Amino acid sequence: MRNASRVWLPSPCAKLKAYSGFIPVDDDKNSTYLFFLHIKSQVNSKFKPLLVWMQGGPGISALFGQFLENGPLGIDATGNLFRRRPAILSDFNVVYLDTPAGSGYSFDTTGTYPSTLEESSVHAIRFLRRFMRIFPEYHNREFFIAGESYGARSAIGLAHRVLSRPTDLPCRLKGVMLGVGFVFPLLQIINSADYLYFSGLLDDRGRTKFADRFKQIQQLVDEQKLVEAAKLLSQTVLNMHPAEHKCLFVELTGFQSHANIIRDRISRRFETYMSYANSTEFKRSFTFRLPDLWMPQGLKLLWL
Numbered sequence: 509m510r511n512a513s514r515v516w517l518p519s520p521c522a523k524l525k526a527y528s529g530f531i532p533v534d535d536d537k538n539s540t541y542l543f544f545l546h547i548k549s550q551v552n553s554k555f556k557p558l559l560v561w562m563q564g565g566p567g568i569s570a571l572f573g574q575f576l577e578n579g580p581l582g583i584d585a586t587g588n589l590f591r592r593r594p595a596i597l598s599d600f601n602v603v604y605l606d607t608p609a610g611s612g613y614s615f616d617t618t619g620t621y622p623s624t625l626e627e628s629s630v631h632a633i634r635f636l637r638r639f640m641r642i643f644p645e646y647h648n649r650e651f652f653i654a655g656e657s658y659g660a661r662s663a664i665g666l667a668h669r670v671l672s673r674p675t676d677l678p679c680r681l682k683g684v685m686l687g688v689g690f691v692f693p694l695l696q697i698i699n700s701a702d703y704l705y706f707s708g709l710l711d712d713r714g715r716t717k718f719a720d721r722f723k724q725i726q727q728l729v730d731e732q733k734l735v736e737a738a739k740l741l742s743q744t745v746l747n748m749h750p751a752e753h754k755c756l757f758v759e760l761t762g763f764q765s766h767a768n769i770i771r772d773r774i775s776r777r778f779e780t781y782m783s784y785a786n787s788t789e790f791k792r793s794f795t796f797r798l799p800d801l802w803m804p805q806g807l808k809l810l811w812l
Contacts, residue, residue: 510642517547518793520591521581524550531638533609533631539620542635543606543613545574546643549597557650557682559600560636560666562607564657564690569612570604573656575781579604583784585776600652603639607632607662629665633676640678651679660689698745704761707769714760718744721756 513529516522525548530541549556561578563570575583578596583589596602606612608628610621622628640646653670655663667684670677701719704710710718721744728737744756745766757766764773784790 513546513642515545516793517581518589520589524548524580524597525553527643530614531635533634533638534616535634539617540609540631541615541617542609542631543569544635544639545571545604546602546639547574547580547597547604548601549599551598553601554645556599556601557652558603558646558679559596559652559654559685560603560605561596562605562632562653562655562659562662562666563611564655564659565611566608566658566662567611568657568659569606569785570659571606571612571785572781574602574604575785576777577656583777583781585780587780587784601646605632605635607635625661625665628662629669632662632666633669633673636677647678649679650682651677652683652685653681654685654687655689656687658690660686660691664691698741700745700766704769709761709763709769718756718760 510527513527515526515528517524517526527546528544530543532538532540533542534540561570561573563572571579573579575581578592579602580592580595580597581589582592606614608614608622609616609631622631653663653667655661663684663686667681670681674681699719699722701710701715701722704718705712705715721740725737725740725744728734728740742755746755758764762772765771767774
């Protein structure tokens with residue numbers, strides 16, 4: 509199984525030892541699979557700790573971090589691949605993990621996905637147990653969990669599970685890393701009416717309209733109408749519509765993306781990464797068939 513998961517990264521990282529594949533994480537149906545890319549540190553890998561990297565969104569593939577943030581193989585706005593230095597690989601053996609199922613390349617054949625942090629944490633711990641059967645050299649090794657943005661929730665959930673049941677894994681949890689951690693209640697953070705107003709992106713009318721919309725969303729949450737609240741939230745900020753419909757944020761500000769107040773649309777580098785990660789060339793380099801990265805209808809994004 510280990511040999512079957514061996515992959516060769518494209519130049520200029522072809523000399524790095526890398527492994528990739530899907531590991532089943534549900535014990536009853538055998539229908540839920542988490543995708544991983546494991547890259548060993550090039551120097552003294554047998555002495556380096558293991559780090560599991562989880563991305564945010566929720567829904568973004570951990571390969572976002574590998575290609576655009578901290579991995580050894582980077583991609584620029586024109587699609588050229590380059591060797592990133594320094595990279596997180598200098599200090600760790602890294603596992604880029606698409607979690608929960610439904611994020612990135614991870615999938616469930618029945619369309620049944622985790623609905624709670626506890627469920628996704630159970631899947632993550634099962635993944636790690638099975639991963640360490642394939643890579644027993646990490647037994648008794650120091651182990652770190654890292655999560656960015658909404659992935660910070662996954663990191664905390666997994667760490668809590670490990671600490672609650674320390675005998676579940678044959679390694680030693682040494683620390684948890686959170687990057688721009690999205691750990692507060694969603695509506696407390698994403699209600700940016702005042703921020704957008706004082707940044708000059710909303711006028712008085714827009715500020716009032718935006719704030720009123722979030723009051724409606726909060727009321728739906730208070731009434732436990734969570735599906736309706738999520739739908740209204742997507743119509744307000746997340747821009748998850750067919751292309752002919754605009755969310756309230758786009759309508760009021762003219763921005764096509766809410767990721768950065770100094771850029772009105774998603775960066776070219778992100779779009780290039782998305783195109784490459786869904787290409788036949790990329791999938792062939794991994795020597796097995798990958799599904800497409802999940803994207804909302806009408807948009808080239810990974811956000812759910």
